[in-house]
Amino acid sequence: xxxxxxxxxxxxxxxxxxxxxxxxxxxxxxxxxxxxxxxxxxxxxxxxxxxxxxxxxxxxxxxxxxxxxxxxxxxxxxxxxxxxxxxxxxxxxxxxxxxxxxxxxxxxxxxxxxxxxxxxxxxxxxxxxxxxxxxxxxxxxxxxxxxxxxxxxxxxxxxxxxxxxxxxxxxxxxxxxxxxxxxxxxxxxxxxxxxxxxxxxxxxxxxxxxxxxxxxxxxxxxxxxxxxxxxxx
Numbered sequence: 001x002x003x004x005x006x007x008x009x010x011x012x013x014x015x016x017x018x019x020x021x022x023x024x025x026x027x028x029x030x031x032x033x034x035x036x037x038x039x040x041x042x043x044x045x046x047x048x049x050x051x052x053x054x055x056x057x058x059x060x061x062x063x064x065x066x067x068x069x070x071x072x073x074x075x076x077x078x079x080x081x082x083x084x085x086x087x088x089x090x091x092x093x094x095x096x097x098x099x100x101x102x103x104x105x106x107x108x109x110x111x112x113x114x115x116x117x118x119x120x121x122x123x124x125x126x127x128x129x130x131x132x133x134x135x136x137x138x139x140x141x142x143x144x145x146x147x148x149x150x151x152x153x154x155x156x157x158x159x160x161x162x163x164x165x166x167x168x169x170x171x172x173x174x175x176x177x178x179x180x181x182x183x184x185x186x187x188x189x190x191x192x193x194x195x196x197x198x199x200x201x202x203x204x205x206x207x208x209x210x211x212x213x214x215x216x217x218x219x220x221x222x223x224x225x226x227x228x229x230x231x232x233x
Contacts, residue, residue: 001025001046008050012198014058014087023086023113024054030112031077034105040077051198057083057142059196060165060207064138066090071136071157073125073150074098074143078106080167081140085115094119094136096128125153126221134158134215140165145228147175147208148182152227155186156216164188164210172206182232187214 005024009016016024028049035041043052057080064070064084069092072081076097085093095106095118103122110118121128139154139162147166154164168175172193183190188210195206221227 001028004046005050009055012055020086026112027082027109030109038101038105040105053079054083056167056198056205058087060084060140060167061088063165063207063209064088064091068092068137070094070138070140071096073139073141073153075106076102078109079142082109085118094121096121096123096125098124126223129156129221132157134160137162138165142167146231148179148231149227151179151182151186151188152221152232155188155210155212156220158212160212160215162212163191164212166208168206168208170204172208176208183210185232186220187212187216189213
């Protein structure tokens with residue numbers, strides 16, 4: 001497993017230290033162990049996990065400044081936040097998820113990895129945002145939700161001058177057309193759409209970079225699951 005991790009990361013431009021290789025191996029082992037109980041991922045083959053979870057997550061680090069404060073919204077099994085923290089020890093990371101079982105998993109994972117400066121939060125995004133509005137340099141997510149919904153969850157967390165990073169798949173162009181007005185309403189402006197490809201994955205991957213250019217109205221994000229059931233248009 002160590003050679004697999006080291007070689008695959010090196011192929012994508014990351015020369016990991018021995019400690020980082022060890023951390024990713026521990027991550028994989030614990031993820032597979034707990035997956036039997038919690039159904040954290042459908043991806044289980046070692047090469048697939050390294051490629052589709054670990055490397056896919058860290059690609060975004062090149063768009064994050066040194067020492068940035070980051071919130072990973074709907075982090076699930078820790079993607080992309082934990083892999084980013086392994087390769088970028090300088091970031092200040094908060095992991096947010098609405099399910100306690102996932103937070104329990106993350107707390108034990110971080111203990112095993114020897115990472116003790118990450119905040120984990122069990123709360124709904126819209127509730128946590130009321131207390132931590134516009135406090136982060138970067139908000140990001142690999143959550144499976146439409147862009148228009150993610151925009152309302154992520155942009156209110158970000159300071160003016162900060163950014164949102166969304167990890168998206170093949171439907172990005174279609175989603176972006178539906179989301180531009182919402183992004184503007186929420187104080188964002190699309191800066192760039194970064195495309196990349198990973199071996200053995202047919203569809204192209206994208207990271208959408210959105211700058212926070214003005215403050216978000218305090219009525220956003222809306223409660224009662226409205227960003228999902230009645231997205232901004």
